[in-house]
Amino acid sequence: MTGHAAVLSAASFYDFLQPSHHGKKVFMCDGTACLTSGKSEKVRQTLLEKYREDEIGLMTCLGHCHSNDAFLVNGEIRLIGSGGQPEIMRVSSNTDMPALITPAGAINEYYSLAYGWTGKEEEALRELEVSGLRGRGGAGFPFHVKVRSSCDAAYGKKYVVCNGDEGDPGAFSDKWLLEERPHAVLFGMLMTGIITGADTGVVYIRGEYPLAVKRVREAVRLLEETGIATGEGSDNITRFRFHVVEGSGAYICGEETSLLNSIEGLRPEVRTRPPFPAVYGLFGKPTVLSNVETFANVHYILEEGGAAWASMGTEKSPGTKLVSLDGAFNRPGLLEVKMGTPLRTVIDDLGGGTRYPVKAFQIGGPLGGLVPSSRVDDLTLDFESFAREGFLLGHAGIVSVPADFPIIKLLEHLFEFTKKESCGKCFPCRLGSARGLELLSGAAGKGEKIDRELFDDLLETMQLGSLCALGGGLPLPVKNALQYFSDELKEYFTTREG
Ligand SMILES: Cc1cc2nc3c(=O)[nH]c(=O)nc-3n(C[C@H](O)[C@H](O)[C@H](O)COP(=O)(O)O)c2cc1C
Ligand code: SF4
Incomplete structure (x- = not known):
């Protein structure tokens, strides 16, 4: 067209x-x-x-x-608070040898690891498999499985795409990695290209992160100037070429197929899957599309070994996870935390507790769960614990909900966000988010009552009928709120007789 x-x-x-x-x-x-x-x-x-x-x-x-x-x-x-200047953010860890926050050091030495693995691509892939690295963009899909699929695909041209769209309010871990550790991200992409046979990497970064775009562009230029990834060499490393694509303000571009459409210059509506990007990705070619933090772990895994990396976490959630703490914490900022760390330790010991009483934490972005303060002791920071208890780890950004903040306002905000960001491709999300917002706004601002049965049906329709996890994921925090804050919310709802 x-x-x-x-x-x-x-x-x-x-x-x-x-x-x-x-x-x-x-x-x-x-x-x-x-x-x-x-x-x-x-x-x-x-x-x-x-x-x-x-x-x-x-x-x-x-x-x-x-x-x-x-x-x-x-x-x-x-x-505002720093007199208009950029601030220095607190970054810390509860592991002795952090995989992600350690600086890259001298560039030639850092990338020499890639030369050490050339000719041993199968062994490198096995090391990724041993690590058990799971995608950090939300779904936790095993990274090595994607890489293997792309390796097995027959086509000549292949891509590696890094998802730096991090639209989830509450998360700033990818932003930090792109700004402060761009070579960790680029190394992971380059190594993935070496393993799969891809010669092109695209870093897609949201436009709301101008410094991240600048720093990654500088890092790519440095690689070109030092002759590491020039796009013109004859071996797997030097022939690799990076491109940086800046987003233009659309949350849904973080969804992988929307992101691919965005890079291709199409209207970035979500695509139906399968086929998955590993087989049919950018411009229809096999593409390993992964999150910033996922790629950033590759250097540590290939240097220290998959087993060493895995040992920092649990059996099913190996390694470490970056956690973003919002301004309610006494020690706000970024943490690199061993998977399996009790959530209480993260909040009280590492985060220093909150500056004011908090009744809930929304963890994992707008589509993540709403964890009431009363359930913090039941959770450890890993995929399984959150899923088992009816929440979602996602990006692990933690947003605090103060004791005096009305939950109805939070729900209104979440529906408003989904309505605004819906790509419009499927009805449950496009219409459901608008209808839900009308109901909640009527209740929050005009004293109207919401028919609870109708509202439950709406949530069920969105959850089961939406094409992607924007419409499909919104019901999770809403259902958490209805379950844990039923006393606070009951004045806004009516239930049918009989
Ligand atoms: C609405 C929506 C927004 C998303 N936003 C992001 C995002 O900002 N960053 C990201 O890495 N993944 C995001 N994802 C997940 C991606 O679709 C995809 O699963 C991920 O980038 C794959 O990388 P991973 O396997 O390393 O996690 C989003 C998914 C949905 C449904
Ligand atoms: S759930 Fe929403 S964002 Fe996802 S495909 Fe449907 S309309 Fe688009």
Whole structure:
């Protein structure tokens, strides 16, 4: 398809390309953590001292959930609290040899590991298998299985794509890796290319993270200048070429098939699967598409061994996980935590507890579960524990819900987010998010009552009938809220007689 209609179809999808976007001079964050922190109004008032109301736009999310006072101006993130300067974020770990937060060091030495594994691609893949590395983008799918599928695919041209879209409000771990450890991410992609036979890597980074885009571009340039991945050599390493693609403001582009459509210049609606990207991915070619943090683990695994990496976690959730702590914590910032660490340890010992009473933690983004404070002792930080107890680890961003924050407002926010970000391809999500928002807004703002049976049906339809985990995942935190905060929510609902 060519012509104006095709261009408009793609362009009209993105927030940054909307006509209304262009009149804005500054953007403040309206992500979940900024909402629950209660700091948004102060940010707005401060910006109003310099900008007109109609010059202030919104972005979800700027990835500063640990400070809750970020705004974006002239393509750079600034903070109200630090007098407009970027801040230094706290980063720590509960392991002696962190896999992710350790700096890369000298570039030639860091990449020499790739030369050590060339000619031993099968052994490298086996090491990834021994590690048991599971995708960090949410679903926890075994990384080596994707790599194997791409290896087995017969086509000549293959790709490696890194998902740096991190749209989940509350998570800023990928942002940090892209900004501070770009070579760990690029190394993981390069090594995946060497194993599968792919010669092209695409890093897709959301436009709300301008510093991440800049740092990754610089890192790619350094690789080209030092002759490591130039796109022109004759061996697997030097012939590898990286491309950096900047997103334009669309949460759904984090969903892997939407992301592929976005790179291809199509309207980024979600594709039906199968076929999965490992077999039919970018431009229809076999593609290992994985998350930033997933790729960033590869160097450690191939240097220290899959078993050493795995031993930092549990049997089914090996390794470590980056955890983002929001501004409610006494020690907000980023943690590299051994999988299986008690959630209580993460919250109270590593995070220093919260500065004010908190009744729930939304963990794993807008589609993650809502963990009431009363259940924190029942959870360890790993995929199984969260799934078993009816929650979702996801990206492991932790957003605190203060004791005095109305849960109905949180639910309204989650439906509003889904309505805005729905790609519109399937009815349960497109219509369900709009109807759910109407019901919740009516209840929260106009004293209307929600028919509980109707609401339950709506959640069931979204969960079972949606094509992807945006519409399909929203019911999880909503159901958690209905279960654990039934006393607080009962005034908004009616139940039918008999
Ligand atoms: C609505 C939606 C948003 C998503 N956003 C992201 C994202 O921002 N980053 C990410 O890595 N995965 C995201 N995912 C998951 C991807 O579709 C995909 O599973 C992941 O990138 C695969 O990488 P992994 O195996 O390393 O986790 C999202 C999925 C859905 C349904
Ligand atoms: S669930 Fe929502 S975002 Fe996903 S395909 Fe359906 S309409 Fe698109």
